[in-house]
Amino acid sequence: MLVDDVPHRRVHRWTHLRQHLAGYGFLSPWLLGFFVLTLGPAASSLYLSLTDYGLMSAPRWVGADNYMQIATSDPRFRAAMNVTFTYVLLSVPLKLVFALAVAILLNRGLRGLNWFRAIFYLPSLIGGSVAIAVLWRQVFAGDGILNQVLMALFSYEGPSWIANPSTSIYTLIALAVWQFGSSMIIFLAGLRQIPQDMYEAASIDGAGRSRQFFKITLPLLTPVIFFNAVILTIDAFKAFTPAFVISDGTGGPIDSTLFYTLYLYQEAFTNFRFGYASALAWVLVAIIAAFTALSFLSAKYWVHYDD
Amino acid sequence: MTETTVDATGSSPLLRAFAYAAVLAVSFVMLYPLLWMVSSSFKPENEIFSTTSLIPETFTTDAYRRGWNGLSVSFGWMFLNSTVIALLAVVGNLVSCSMAAYAFTRLQFKGRSFWFALMLGTMMLPQHAVLIPQYLMFLNFGWVNTILPLVVPKFLAIDAFFIFLMIQFFRGIPRDLDEAAVMDGAGPLRIFFKIILPLSTPVLATAAVFSFIWTWDDFFAPLIYLNDIEKYTAQLGLRTFVDATAQSDWGALLAMSTLTILPIFILFVVFQRLLIEGIATTGMKR
Incomplete structure (x- = not known):
């Protein structure tokens, strides 16, 4: 439903490119946040949940032990x-x-x-x-x-x-x-x-x-x-x-x-x-x-x- | 929302009197603890527990003086910390979320629907899922015990809720305005600053007030990220004060409690309509 928001009215090629660039430009803070603060940490915490990890040691793989x-x-x-x-x-x-x-x-x-x-x-x-x-x-x-x-x-x-x-x-x-x-x-x-x-x-x-x-x-x-x-x-x-x-x-x-x-x-x-x-x-x-x-x-x- | 006092279901006067009494009773019970807190903060210590009356027999601001300097760092300092953090959070949320909302509603670019779906997804994901790696990352950056972990994420549009709120509003701005501007040769940047933002003050204000209140009230993030008492927020200071005074100085504790709520209360009084409309239209939490 979002894509249809913008009508394709005689949009020239260069305007198109500019739109792509502008789109990612305006989205960049969120994108950065998404990768650095959400996606990365989510993946990392999934991994950590399968390890034994304290302040003093490196994470040690324990499989599903924590969940068990x-x-x-x-x-x-x-x-x-x-x-x-x-x-x-x-x-x-x-x-x-x-x-x-x-x-x-x-x-x-x-x-x-x-x-x-x-x-x-x-x-x-x-x-x-x-x-x-x-x-x-x-x-x-x-x-x-x-x-x-x-x-x-x-x-x-x-x-x-x-x-x-x-x-x-x-x-x-x-x-x-x-x-x-x-x-x-x-x-x-x-x-x-x-x-x-x-x-x-x-x-x-x-x-x-x-x-x-x-x-x-x-x-x-x-x-x-x-x-x-x-x-x-x-x-x-x-x-x-x-x-x-x-x-x-x-x-x-x-x-x-x-x-x-x-x-x-x-x-x-x-x-x-x-x-x-x-x-x-x-x-x-x-x-x-x-x-x-x-x-x-x-x-x-x-x-x-x-x- | 305007006040429309329609008689919804043709209530009889008796029924309406009953409804009125019930609502009054509920409001009294709900407000009593708050009123008690404020009035007790102005009572001398020995009067707090000897009477349930809401009007102090002897009026004194002594508890405020004791509380203000009750910790090794004055509460004034912690209020300043809270204010700085909350204001930076407001700026961060307004800038980053309005940019994202503009991209999602007005700009056409590859992958827009995809990112939009992901953005909605992040709103559903409880913060606990990312908490520990985030903490370890900020620890690595040397950011723990600074305000950076509390502020920087706001500049990266971490509160996707506000993006959502702004999207709803931006969609209501007539597209003819953008198109006319495009005819005049305006680019995306100019449209954002000259058309979208100036027309969006209501939603920007709502987002600003909620950002301020939620950041001011936040306890969890300061609890894990701030260690030194000089860096504490008012919320952390209050909680430390609970430990320090335990049961011994309720007057001072209630006085500082009252003070930490005061900024929210003022915002509530000033922006009441905005806040309530925000809740009613979006079903925002709290």
Whole structure:
């Protein structure tokens, strides 16, 4: 579709040549970046993933050993998978539901829509910063705001949610859900696309509110839901900063916040096991690719594409 | 997007009141931690945990003074580092991504579709796949512990997302303008500078603001590339401050947290519409 963008209108030969040159000239920064920062390193990390490589020695070929170890005898990998999947599988649906629910509420023609939209979007914009992770540590600490509020309202003395391995991951999920705003904005844009006359026609046919929601709103929004779900899932797999700051880089307590990317970071930059970490990286790429492929395969069963 | 307060589904007043209450409640819960952070940064230390009130009984900027000089290097220095890095990233992204987007939309050259497909492919590839060799390469160049690994890639259009964003916009610029310029004997360079760029200020502004915010907020790259505290960004400084103060000086920690968010907040207030439209039209992350 790109090639047809430029019409072949009496383009002279020399102009042609000039176009080729100009094309590559303008593309050259990207091309350089592509080879030096993407293609080369990608090939190199594939190779490194098949070696044993630390700071002190040259890479030593070990074949699929790293991958074997990951698959069969790495308890921390299993912990990281557990944490990451819990995080992805809980935070993404919760975020979607929240984003959609609030978008629908806002779409009822509330006054001050722009204000609310901005307020809900703010956390998405700043949510990945260290400051917010610091704040989150405070909110869910033993003497944090959450427990203060619980005490004031219900006289309930809450635990330290961060220091408790069975609740720490949920503080990070809460942090993710708190950032539902950007998905909500995309939902709002999607809701605006639904033609009003469909609702009018449905009302005339006697369809009630909930029926309208399930028969019109939801089906017509499925492409947007799909899009949001894919983007959020990929992002969730790559989450790093909050877990790092909240656990002081350890993924603790007892690996309960050991996000996959955090484990990868530790292997690469604290243990300097570059070969093993490269293998971990490619496993992550494969997982994300598999998830994305599955979503696209599933799309034809539930995503409603009009015309 | 203009404010169209159409009553979408003919809600009854009661239902609408309920929606209003629900939205208000959600906004309050969402904003409360942020407001608490800002207000606590102006409270004396002993007041922070003794009350959930958002209004300081005693107003003091003491925590800011303690925090600003809380590390061996002043936070001012780290803010300067962050600003330099973020501004260079903005320039790099604008220059390199607009060039690539121009090549992809306006110039005809062999292999264009091929490179375009690869460019889309790089957007899908998680950075982790290239992280370690990139690090080793920059280590070899002697670039570790300098800002070069954080800045130079931006001049090589590494954030393909912005290329994509600009392509969408450039496609909307009428081709008649280029053709008229060609008739007047303008070459690709002149068309780029005299027609495309001047008409693209909205998308350039969006890309600039997002570049700044994302670079300012970035934690991972500075974490692996910067070692000396004099070279730290504000994000790294804040994280070091967490370690240094642990639980002992929450006031100072919250004050510095507030300060690191402030530049983003200002950009958010000024460019709110631009940012929200950017999200709505492209589905950009965050």
